[in-house]
Amino acid sequence: MLSTFFVPEGTDFSASEIEVGGDEAHHGVNVLRLKQSEEVKISNGAGNWGVGKVSQLSKKSFTVEISTRGFEAAPKQRIVVVQAILKNDANKEAVDFLTQVGADEIIPWQSQHSIGKIDDKSLSKWQIVARESSRQSRRVRIPLVTRILSTEQLILKIKELQNVLVLHEAAESRLSQIEINEEADVTLIVGPEGGLSEIEVNTFIAAGAKVVRLGESVLRAANAGAAATSVVMSRTGKW
Template identity: 40%
Template sequence: MLTLFFVDDLPRKVGSSYEFDSDDAQHAIRVLRMSAGETFMLSDGLGAWSKVKIYAVKKKSLEVEVIETGMQDPLEISFTVVQALPKGDRLKECIELLTEGGVDTIIPWSAQRSIGKAEKGIEKLQVTAREASKQSRRLFIPEVTDVANTSKVVELIAEHDLVLVFHESATSKVSEIITKKYSESAKVMIIIGPEGGITNEEHELFTSAGAKVALMGRPILRSAHAGLAAMSAVNALLKVW
């Protein structure tokens, strides 16, 4: 698959020339050693894409020609993951994994037992999502929202067709919950608790609002890794994969 870069001013006219002069262009020149005649992909991060061919390599930019354009439609199902704040750099790792797993919206959550903080700021986490999107060749960059409290998460539950809270005390497997009843869900939310688990109060608030509590399996995963595992299972059960 062709290398992908994101640009704000995506060229869309076949045959037109475009100067690719961002930091990514310098990476393409100095690290990837791209040369005249090679092709790669540009995208606006919203589904639109252009296949371009290099015809000139400059010191800090690439002159390219647009040879093909298109638009990728979003999936019929949108995925939101509410991720309790993990400690240290694990939040960045979590953003990377969730992006690779196909999440559309990532909501950092300040749970009662969260010991981490979004110390680097949401803007930097959005950059992480953008970089992970390039690596995974996805044309839609997920949104990383501001940190939400539990009350906000409860409000959002009502806006989704299926909401799953993964918890080790659950008695129902995720495969037992996602039945034909939810096969046409358009908006899915997954809630991942902190390393110490969600509290009884949070559990009650979420289930009272309509969330289903699901068991992921016997092994207990790190909070930062659980979201990708959950996304994998849900994608398979909803036949997205």
């Protein structure tokens, strides 16, 4: 499978040649050791993509002569994951796996039991991880990482949506069996290491969410969202 590199969203994909610079070029030139005439894939992270051979190489950039180009439309039914903020590197792990399995949007949530906290600088790290993981998994659409939500803001959001599923180990219904409206996005809510509080669960249910579990075993907070996304991907025909 071809190595994938990202260029700015406004890049003109009708051009015969496209230059790759910045961190993407550094990764290609210094890490992957790209060679002249090697075939690669480039994308703007928003669906546009092109395939071609490296025509020019320098220490800080490389140019691709485009031979094939296309566009991957956004899915009609998106998978949105509301991920409670975790401790330290667990946030990176969660975003990495969510991106690999195909989540379309990741929303950081400051839950009651979240020990970690993130600011704008930390949020930019989530976005960088999503980009790097998209490159590794050959995605041409980088998942959107949005602003941090408080519980109050999340409740308002739940009231506007359908298919809101809260992961909880004590739930009676399994995610693999719950009814999913095919005409609406699927929103998964994943708690932190300390779990969801009873108040949070009850408030989410009152706002219209359904509580579900994955199976008998309890997954780590950094991995539960990716596992749930995989189930939804399979159930909605994306896998």
